[in-house]
Amino acid sequence: MAARRPQADPEPPTPGPATGEDLVERARALQPWLRAQAERGEAERAVPPAVVDALADAGVFRLLTPRRLGGQETGLRTLMEVSEVLGEADGSTAWTAVSVAVTNRLACCFPDRAQDEVFGADPHARVTGATAPTGIGRRVPGGWTVTGRWSHNSAAPYATWAVLGALLWDGDGTATFRALVLVPAAELVREDTWHAVGMKGTARHTLIARDVMVPDHRVLSLPVAAGAAGPSSGGPDDLPPTLPLGLAPMLSPCLVGPLLGLGNAALATVREAATHGPPPFAVHGVRADAVGVQIQLAEAALQLRTARLHAYDAVDRIDRGFVDHTERARVRAQAGHAAQHVLTAVDTLLNVHGADAFADTDPLQRMWRDAGIAARHAGLVPTVGYEVYGKALLGIEEPVGLVI
Structure with a gap:
């Protein structure tokens, strides 16, 4: 039904x-x-x-x-x-x-003409995408023909457009630059390849392009989108202003929002269950009477509070406008740090809830699986964020990734 x-x-x-x-x-x-x-x-x-x-x-x-x-x-x-x-x-x-x-x-970082093509006729347009430059584009009159495969495109079945990463080759086959290309979803082939233990409903399918024509106004330099270069470097000279801080500093903290919600839901679920039924092999009437349960609940709640403080501090910094490189690096590190605190909190709550948490009918196991997948997104890998921030604190100007 x-x-x-x-x-x-x-x-x-x-x-x-x-x-x-x-x-x-x-x-x-x-x-x-x-x-x-x-x-x-x-x-x-x-x-x-x-x-x-x-x-x-x-x-x-x-x-x-x-x-x-x-x-x-x-x-x-x-x-x-x-x-x-x-x-x-x-x-x-x-x-x-x-x-x-x-x-x-x-x-919306592409030229106005491209923006109007996406949203002009359809204000409810839905754009999916994968920014890793796994496609290849070759120069043709008026644009590029792009071929490639891109995995992990969230909400792919419902997308009307896609932003995809590609290496673009000039006509002589030697000069290249990394770019994002904007393509109508109808011109791509979609493969149902998302079979994961968590975040099952995100439909992160693979998109395939076979010699898809992309006009020049639907091409954006990846270094520009990432905030690593000015509009005149790494690609065409007539690119529009991009995201205030680049793609990666914006994306990483945004990914923490669903994790915070999952942590909140897990805490609410375990708190409610703790008032019903005794803990195993204990004399207490209900779990809530056990000091061990009380301590672990407090630990989990504070872990979630820490995650929330870092996550909201990060987005508030971005919303306030331009920040320097060190602050950008801190935003990236805070996102991964917050995600790890959510994972720790959820694991603690599972310990409180016990083996019952892993029953198919218990929503806690889905929250655990979803949080485990979400926190391991490439934009939230904590060691990468820590390296970026540590280098910034030490004044080491060494790139760590394409979009950081």
Whole structure:
């Protein structure tokens, strides 16, 4: 049976942009329904279409999109708050929301003509993408023909466009530069390759291009998008301004939002269960009476609090505007640090809950699996973030990655 969407209130004839509080409350209102859809998303390995429609209607995918293109043009704090609330209901839904919202924003870094192609006729456009330059583009009149395979494209079944990384070769076959190319999803082949133990509903499929024509106005230098170079280096000279701090410093903290929500949900689940039934092989009437349970719950809550403080400090720094290289490096490190604190908290909560947590019918095991996958995204690997930050603190100017 198809999932029934909650009925949204009709919008006024000429609605203005919603406030951050409004957008968070829209997400919170969806929580009970999203929880009910979570198992279906796992079984079908994609969040249900009705969930995608509900997120679109709530304006979630357009959180970072400029208002001139029909977006909300919020800061990253609002995206973090919304994704945290969604993550409390379902990790895959929250991850889908963040992935599309961020990649939609990335599409807005292309020239105006490309932006209008994506959003002009469809303000609800959904952009997926994989920025690793695993494709090859060859120069042809007016643009490039691109061929390649890109894995891990979140929400791929519902995407209308894709931003993909490629190495572009000039006509003589010698000069190259790393770029992002913007391609209609209809021109790509999609393979269902996402078979993972967690975040099952994110549908992170593989996209394939075979000699797809990409005009010049839909090409963006990857170093420029990453914030590692000015618009005149590494590619065409007429590129538009890019993200304030580059792709990686923006992306990494945004990925923590779903994790915070998963941690909150795990804590709420274990707290509720602790008031029912005794701990195994103990004299206490209920788990909540055991000092060991009380201590572990406090530890987990403080781990989550630490993660939240780091995550929101990071996005607040970005929202305030330009920061120097050391602060950018700290933002990257804080994201991975926060993710690790969430993992530690969830593991502690599993210890409190015991073996029952791993029953198929217990939602805690899904939260654990989802958090384990999310925290290991390339943008959240803690050792990379620590290396970036440590080098910055020591004044060592040595690149660590393509988009850091």
